[in-house]
Amino acid sequence: MAAPEKLDFDVVIIGAGISGINFAYRLQERNPELSYTILEGRHEMGGTWSLFKYPGIRSDSDLHTFGFPWRPWEEQTTIAQGPLILKYMKESAAMYGIDKRIQYHHKVENAEWSTLSKTWTCNVTANGSAEKHIRARFILLCCGYYDYDNPLQSVIPGIENFKGTVAHPQFWPEDLDYTDKNVVIVGSGATAITLLPVLAKKAASVTILQRSPSYVLSLPGQDGLDKTIYNLTWWNKPLFQSLIRWKYILIPFLITRLCYYFPKRMRKFFSDTIQSQLPPTVARDPHFNPSYNPFEQRVCFCPDGDFYDALKSGKGGMETGIVETVTPDSIKLTSGKELHPDVIVTATGLRVRFAGGLNFLVDGKPYNIADSYVWKGVMLENLPNAAYVFGYVDASWTLGADATAQLVCRMLKRMRSEGVAEVVPRRSELEKKNMVDVPLLRLTSTYIKRAKDMLPKTGATGQWRPRSYYLQDLLMAKFGDIRTGLEWIRGV
Structure with a gap:
């Protein structure tokens, strides 16, 4: 050159x-x-x-x-x-x-x-x-x-009428105080799954409002295989780091291949795994029963099950449905249900x-x-x-x-x-x-x-x-x- x-x-x-x-x-x-x-x-x-x-x-x-x-x-x-x-x-x-x-x-x-x-x-x-x-x-x-x-702005009928706070995660207001308030997160992707357990620590309640559900799997901070690799290689740090990295390359690769080649079996495996972590108050169907197979859309992960812990605490909730309109103080769904948030978070994705x-x-x-x-x-x-x-x-x-x-x-x-x-x-x-x-x-x-x-x-x-x-x-x-x-x- x-x-x-x-x-x-x-x-x-x-x-x-x-x-x-x-x-x-x-x-x-x-x-x-x-x-x-x-x-x-x-x-x-x-x-x-x-x-x-x-x-x-x-x-x-x-x-x-x-x-x-x-x-x-x-x-x-x-x-x-x-x-x-x-x-x-x-x-x-x-x-x-x-x-x-x-x-x-x-x-x-x-x-x-x-x-x-x-x-x-x-x-x-x-x-x-x-x-x-x-x-x-x-x-x-x-x-x-x-x-x-410019974030992706989904069409939410009547959102302009809402008298409370509306926030988008891409431009989060630094002065937003959600302490003891009712929060509704519109969206079902990784951002919504991340926000719920964190907001639930201070808010009165946090509800994810989704049009369609996603797969949400727990990922441990350190699993048994990690510990086994460490016990075998504690004397050689570069070897330990290399083996851990390849573990996280190969195992997800194998899981995604299984999902692509055996979608029905992996769908059942994912569904059973999710069911085992849900509290009795939250139904898997419809809230965690996606219309697509795993990895046809991105699969969401939560560290050490913090998302499910928030649901079990009673401060986190799920609602699956279509918004009919947003009024000054509520979200009305086509099913007839109403939600009454103080804060709406539009976690509707990226452009x-x-x-x-x-x-x-x-x-x-x-x-x-x-x-x-x-x-x-x-x-x-x-x-x-x-x-x-x-x-x-x-x-x-x-x-x-x-x-x-x-x-x-x-x-x-x-x-x-x-x-x-x-x-x-x-x-x-x-x-x-x-x-x-x-x-x-x-x-x-x-x-x-x-x-x-x-x-x-x-x-x-x-x-x-x-x-x-x-x-x-x-x-x-x-x-x-x-x-x-x-x-x-x-x-x-």
Whole structure:
């Protein structure tokens, strides 16, 4: 990768969340000869763990795999609170000097590719007003998958009439006092499952109001196998950390495979497990009897059963139904029931936004992501020298981010060694003619369905298939074919 004139960096990483920090580490490790910077639109690193401030925010997967593979998670808890995750990220970045490469308050508005100069120009709003142009050979999009500025607002009839407090978890009011108040959480996803046990500690009552139910499983902070591994390896800390990490990679992988291949049996297993944890006052049907099979939508986890403990305490409750209207002091359901909250929390999900909502130009022409196919789950058709990070829906996000980082670093190394200035995914004419589309994501969740028109496409064959699972993607990143479907263009 010979540097062109006025090149600011070899690589620009957009986003200083967990994906961006991880890629920076891999770049330093695998391609130390390349210069890079991280452009972050907000005031600090952390992404989700910096943005969200609602009570009890925590991971929805284990930290042994959600954490960085190059800095093992050492806390006792498997599912961690948001502030602890943010602290871990900041310490990890500082440990390897990554924090010194981040430019905060640098929001990338659009990016322009020039075939003539073989460079990207990132047009940046710096510190709210100043306009900057940063040129690089390669860009990596580590922008997450949702809109930081605009949450998903589900239609709740009459919500504007409510005289109490309405809060959305994405922008939680710092001064919200829910002590001894009746709280209704509208939603059934991971955020609602997280909020209920925390709010129930101070509120008079907390009720989850859901249109349709979810699977909620308990995950112990440390199970018997964890303790057995420790007892066998206490004398060798790196070995213990490696075995624990692989345990949390392999067991969830096996569970999800069983769910995909034996959905009815696993549905019964999940249902029986949930039934065993419910108090007599809460019925599994309809409140915990989803219409879909496990992992057709995301499965929610709660550490050490805290969600079920809140239900057993009597302060947490469930209601399944459809809102007819919200009045100034109540929520009326189509079933005739009424709820009388003081506070309504609209935990209705996230608005999907691919690649941070950036606008791309290729040689002056607008680039449409939704019209493009994905190469190996990493690059977009006809978009040169650009990769994106999109994690898994049935495993920790960081696993997918790291597989992507390793693949891109391998490509960068080969580009440099072969004098290649541009790589761009291209479908063959035969592929264009015969390509059969398949969903980018296996989920049937509402927020994914709503985002269908803004997500790129994936095909049923070749290099255009959606990514599969971590072990296969890791092998692909290290040893797989990175020639087919890519055009490699040498420098001038």
